Amino acid sequence: xxxxxxxxxxxxxxxxxxxxxxxxxxxxxxxxxxxxxxxxxxxxxxxxxxxxxxxxxxxxxxxxxxxxxxxxxxxxxxxxxxxxxxxxxxxxxxxxxxxxxxxxxxxxxxxxxxxxxxxxxxxxxxxxxxxxxxxxxxxxxxxxxxxxxxxxxxxxxxxxxxxxxxxxxxxxxxxxxxxxxxxxxxxxxxxxxxxxxxxxxxxxxxxxxxxxxxxxxxxxxxxxxxxxxxxxxxxxxxxxxxxxxxxxxxxxxxxxxxxxxxxxxxxxxxxxxxxxxxxxxxxxxxxxxxxxxxxxxxxxxxxxxxxxxxxxxxx
Amino acid sequence: xxxxxxxxxxxxxxxxxxxxxxxxxxxxxxxxxxxxxxxxxxxxxxxxxxxxxxxxxxxxxxxxxxxxxxxxxxxxxxxxxxxxxxxxxxxxxxxxxxxxxxxxxxxxxxxxxxxxxxxxxxxxxxxxxxxxxxxxxxxxxxxxxxxxxxxxxxxxxxxxxxxxxxxxxxxxxxxxxxxxxxxxxxxxxxxxxxxxxxxxxxxxxxxxxxxxxxxxxxxxxxxxxxxxxxxxxxxxxxxxxxxxxxxxxxxxxxxxxxxxxxxxxxxxxxxxxxxxxxxxxxxxxxxxxxxxxxxxxxxxxxxxxxxxxxxxxxxxxxxxxxxxxxxxxxxxxxxxxxxxxxxxxxxxxxxxxxxxxxxxxxxxxxxxxxxxxxxxxxxxxxxxxxxxxxxxxxxxxxxxxxxxxxxxxxxxxxxxxxxxxxxxxxxxxxxxxxxxxxxx
Numbered sequence: 001x002x003x004x005x006x007x008x009x010x011x012x013x014x015x016x017x018x019x020x021x022x023x024x025x026x027x028x029x030x031x032x033x034x035x036x037x038x039x040x041x042x043x044x045x046x047x048x049x050x051x052x053x054x055x056x057x058x059x060x061x062x063x064x065x066x067x068x069x070x071x072x073x074x075x076x077x078x079x080x081x082x083x084x085x086x087x088x089x090x091x092x093x094x095x096x097x098x099x100x101x102x103x104x105x106x107x108x109x110x111x112x113x114x115x116x117x118x119x120x121x122x123x124x125x126x127x128x129x130x131x132x133x134x135x136x137x138x139x140x141x142x143x144x145x146x147x148x149x150x151x152x153x154x155x156x157x158x159x160x161x162x163x164x165x166x167x168x169x170x171x172x173x174x175x176x177x178x179x180x181x182x183x184x185x186x187x188x189x190x191x192x193x194x195x196x197x198x199x200x201x202x203x204x205x206x207x208x209x210x211x212x213x214x215x216x217x218x219x220x221x222x223x224x225x226x227x228x229x230x231x232x233x234x235x236x237x238x239x240x241x242x243x244x245x246x247x248x249x250x251x252x253x254x255x256x257x258x259x260x261x262x263x264x265x266x267x268x269x270x271x272x273x274x275x276x277x278x279x280x281x282x283x284x285x286x287x288x289x290x291x292x293x294x295x296x297x298x299x300x301x302x303x304x305x306x307x308x309x310x311x312x313x314x315x
Numbered sequence: 316x317x318x319x320x321x322x323x324x325x326x327x328x329x330x331x332x333x334x335x336x337x338x339x340x341x342x343x344x345x346x347x348x349x350x351x352x353x354x355x356x357x358x359x360x361x362x363x364x365x366x367x368x369x370x371x372x373x374x375x376x377x378x379x380x381x382x383x384x385x386x387x388x389x390x391x392x393x394x395x396x397x398x399x400x401x402x403x404x405x406x407x408x409x410x411x412x413x414x415x416x417x418x419x420x421x422x423x424x425x426x427x428x429x430x431x432x433x434x435x436x437x438x439x440x441x442x443x444x445x446x447x448x449x450x451x452x453x454x455x456x457x458x459x460x461x462x463x464x465x466x467x468x469x470x471x472x473x474x475x476x477x478x479x480x481x482x483x484x485x486x487x488x489x490x491x492x493x494x495x496x497x498x499x500x501x502x503x504x505x506x507x508x509x510x511x512x513x514x515x516x517x518x519x520x521x522x523x524x525x526x527x528x529x530x531x532x533x534x535x536x537x538x539x540x541x542x543x544x545x546x547x548x549x550x551x552x553x554x555x556x557x558x559x560x561x562x563x564x565x566x567x568x569x570x571x572x573x574x575x576x577x578x579x580x581x582x583x584x585x586x587x588x589x590x591x592x593x594x595x596x597x598x599x600x601x602x603x604x605x606x607x608x609x610x611x612x613x614x615x616x617x618x619x620x621x622x623x624x625x626x627x628x629x630x631x632x633x634x635x636x637x638x639x640x641x642x643x644x645x646x647x648x649x650x651x652x653x654x655x656x657x658x659x660x661x662x663x664x665x666x667x668x669x670x671x672x673x674x675x676x677x678x679x680x681x682x683x684x685x686x687x688x689x690x691x692x693x694x695x696x697x698x699x700x701x702x703x704x705x706x707x708x709x710x711x712x713x714x715x716x717x718x719x720x721x722x723x724x725x726x727x728x729x730x731x732x733x734x735x736x737x738x739x740x741x742x743x744x745x746x747x748x749x750x751x752x753x754x755x
Contacts, residue, residue: 061751064405065423066713069537076751084754259511268754274398276716276755277423 051290058284064277077284086268087285091292094264096177098245098296101184105241106234108185109192116193117200134190142254145183146170149255173261180262183251188244192237199233200226235304242300243293265289356649357383358656360413361400363639364391366465366673370415370660373668377659382652384413384660393417393513397716404429404644411644412653413660416461418452418708419513419715421640422534425455426713431643431650433459433657440658448636448706449678455711456535461640462661463678465669467594468623468702469521469635474581474588475619477503487622487631491522491555494590494624498564505564506577506591509556511727514574516709516719517635518592519726522552524633524707525626530722531745534712538749542742544722549738551626556732570728582614592623594637595699598691599674620695622702633707638678678703720755721745 021029058077062070081087116127133141148154149169157163169175203226211221227234249266256262258271269289273282362370367388374384389396397420403411404424416424424430433441441462442450449463471485471494478485481497498505508514520530528548533541543549559565566589568576578600580589591597601618604610623634641661643653659665663685666677671687676699682688683700710718725741726732747753 063714063717064401065427065716066537067427069713073751080752081754086754272754274402275394276720277401278717278751281751281754 054283054286056283057279058281058287060280062278062280064279070280073280077281078288080281081284081288087265087288089261090263090265090268093177093261094246094248094266097181097184097248097264098242101181101188101245101248102238102241104181104185105189105192106238109189109237110196112189112193113196113200116197130193131190133187134194136187138187138250139254141187142183142251145179145186145251146255149179149182170256171260176256176260176262180248180251180255183255184245184248187251188241192241195237195240196230196233199230199237202233203229235300238304239297239300242296246293246296247289265292355380355382356652357385358412358647358649358653359385359387359410360415360656360660361387361389361411362415363389363393363396363417365639366669366675369668369672373660373665377656377665382649382656384656389415397423400424401427401429404646407646408644409646409648412647412649413657414642414644415464415639416642418449418636418638418640419711419719421453421461421642422455422711423713423715424642425458425460426537429645430460431645431647431654433462433643433654437654437658441661444663444679444681446678446680446700446703448634448703448708449638449640451708452636452638452711453640461642462657464639464641464661465666465675466678466703467637467676468699468706469517469592469594470620470622470698470702471590471592471624472581472597473590473619473621474503475617477501477587477590478619480587485619485621488625488628489621490625490628492558495555495559495562495564498590499562501587503564503587504566504577504580504583504589505559505562506566506572506580506589506593507559507569508573508577508593509569509727509729510571510573511723512573513719513723515727515729516722517637519552519556519722520709521623521633521635521707522555522626523548525623525630526551527627527630529710531710531712531718534710537713538751540710540712540714540749542745542749544745545738545742548626549742550734553726553732553734553737555626556726556729557734560730560732570730581618582610588617595676596674598695620698622698623706631705634702634705636703636706636708639675676703680704714749717748717755718745721748724755 059072059074060070061073061076112130116123116130119126136144149156151157151166151168156169157165157167167175169179207225207229208221211225216224247266248264249270252258252262252264252267253270258267263271265285266289269282269285272278272285276282360370360374367386371386374386378384389399396417400411400414400416400420401424404427421430425432432438438459442453442459445463446466448468449466453459453461453463471489473485473494478497480501481503483489483493483497495505497503507518509518523530523544523546526548528543528546530542530544530549531540532543533539560569566572566577566580574593574596577589577591577593578597580586581591581601582588598618598620601610601615605612605615623632625632641657643650643657647653661678663677663679663682666679666682667685667687669675670677670682670685677683680700683696688696709715712718721744722741725744726737731737744753748755
């Protein structure tokens with residue numbers, strides 16, 4: 001009886017576009033809103049004010065050391081930034097950092113997630129040791145890898161075959177970018193694997209068993225059963241990491257200080273605002289950085305059709 | 316039973332409350348006493364990490380019954396020092412009372428309204444007897460904004476044997492061209508600072524000033540300053556850098572060379588040594604190496620020095636001027652005490668102590684005659700004094716960070732400098748950067 005009564009309600013869904021909300025769901029939603037309200041108010045105070053202020057300041061030609069020369073120039077700073085080759089060069093480098101690090105992290109992170117998921121002995125120790133790099137402060141990891149890649153006292157040159165002992169990793173763009181990426185990947189892969197582990201845990205063992213019984217090989221089970229069922233988790237992990245990676249700063253600051261064209265868009269913004277005191281153009285750059293992060297989020301959500309609600313198993 | 320339980324549990328809670336109240340009262344009353352007891356205020360003096368021991372004892376000596384001076388250490392890099400102080404001052408920090416400033420930061424900070432000017436007697440006290448080079452660094456819009464504490468300048472250091480082999484008389488008329496040729500022809504090298512950093516601008520600026528030009532002029536006009544680097548003087552400076560980069564006298568690490576890298580080339584394992592333009596610390600550096608046994612006394616005797624090389628033969632050179640100036644924060648709660656303290660830490664006696672114990676050379680002319688400095692050869696002290704008196708500062712501008720950055724970005728690497736394009740390109744880029752039309 002109950003089952004029959006529920007079915008018509010389900011059939012109505014496609015017509016209205018939205019599921020019909022019961023009183024209980026509405027009450028839960030209201031409770032939820034009330035519970036997050038204080039946090040939202042606090043966040044608005046802490047983040048909305050600086051953001052609006054940056055937006056306002058970006059409309060001025062304004063140097064901190066010459067407050068009297070401050071002048072309103074409308075969107076002039078945006079014009080300068082968007083027409084400057086340096087902006088596009090750093091954007092290109094930043095996208096490169098993002099694509100390569102997220103790609104590597106996804107593959108290695110998935111392998112780690114499988115290990116953490118399947119391991120049957122010393123589970124705690126193995127899981128903990130995989131997660132250790134994520135517990136280390138990025139600046140510390142940056143210094144550690146800088147020493148590792150240093151040709152004076154590092155070990156990388158001695159360990160890697162085909163690399164001369166005096167090879168200076170930070171003397172040219174390509175090796176310096178590689179060194180920065182290695183530090184970034186080492187540090188954040190555990191985060192990726194943690195997100196993927198949550199996705200793996202969602203894949204029903206019954207389905208995998210059923211596939212096994214049907215004679216599916218390991219690869220077939222992975223590609224046809226496991227991956228499709230954790231697509232949402234993968235995309236959330238990629239989204240989180242991509243947004244994070246696009247804002248890469250610490251490793252560059254520590255390892256090269258932006259030398260030999262390793263500068264990211266965050267670092268360029270930092271240099272304009274903090275080092276050169278150019279508050280106007282610096283604010284314009286940070287607004288552009290913010291917009292590009294939103295754009296990337298939008299693209300990933302749209303292109304890969306990520307449904308955050310799906311990932312949280314709300315459907 | 317229930318009532319009894321309630322009473323029993325209430326009793327200790329009351330006791331706890333009593334103890335807490337008592338404790339809180341004690342804390343509050345002790346805080347009140349602290350406020351009321353008006354001990355002498357503490358002046359914070361932000362210092363860069365050069366000669367900290369002597370600065371600490373100066374701070375102690377200059378503390379009075381009215382105030383104590385406390386040393387706060389800044390980071391070692393000049394850019395980091397500047398940003399840390401700027402962040403505090405932009406936020407109108409009232410606890411930044413005194414600060415040690417690199418000369419190029421004085422106009423920036425003064426223009427931003429972050430420094431308290433020295434007026435009347437205070438201005439006289441900190442400027443009387445100061446050599447012309449350092450004096451120029453503390454002036455902004457006809458006001459004194461800092462007190463010179465110690466001064467730095469560059470001379471050309473060389474191996475006497477190398478100069479003799481080249482038959483080159485190293486006096487104050489020697490030119491860059493002569494030095495480069497002498498080194499190249501006699502298995503020697505020329506050491507300069509040409510990494511992409513501030514000291515490279517020091518070099519370029521000194522060369523351009525030496526040919527009678529400048530990077531920018533009318534700098535008090537801020538962004539509308541006149542860009543002069545695309546001039547005969549700019550082209551001559553570029554020609555010298557190109558000549559050195561192309562010659563056998565160039566050191567292998569030319570493009571990343573700094574104050575420290577060329578020190579070792581003075582006494583190399585093979586080769587005749589070098590001509591090196593570098594700051595005053597060089598003498599003490601080699602002297603210490605003799606003491607530690609890394610150099611012999613004969614090696615040190617072979618070390619010569621002469622005035623900074625001329626850019627053009629018919630004009631005296633303009634040796635670079637550096638050092639440290641003491642400024643007072645505009646938002647200090649104790650401006651009178653801070654101004655008084657700034658005078659105290661820059662007296663002749665203070666400068667004598669810094670020179671004797673730390674090798675930081677005085678900004679006051681009279682200190683060079685002090686018997687405390689007798690360990691330095693007399694000719695060297697005279698040379699430093701003349702260099703500081705006739706030296707040339709870097710552009711004084713509220714936009715100095717932009718000017719320096721724009722010059723570095725076009726003139727680096729030294730191997731790609733050409734008199735035909737570099738001065739022109741850098742002038743164009745500098746103009747665009749100052750106009751806010753290009754990112755740096």
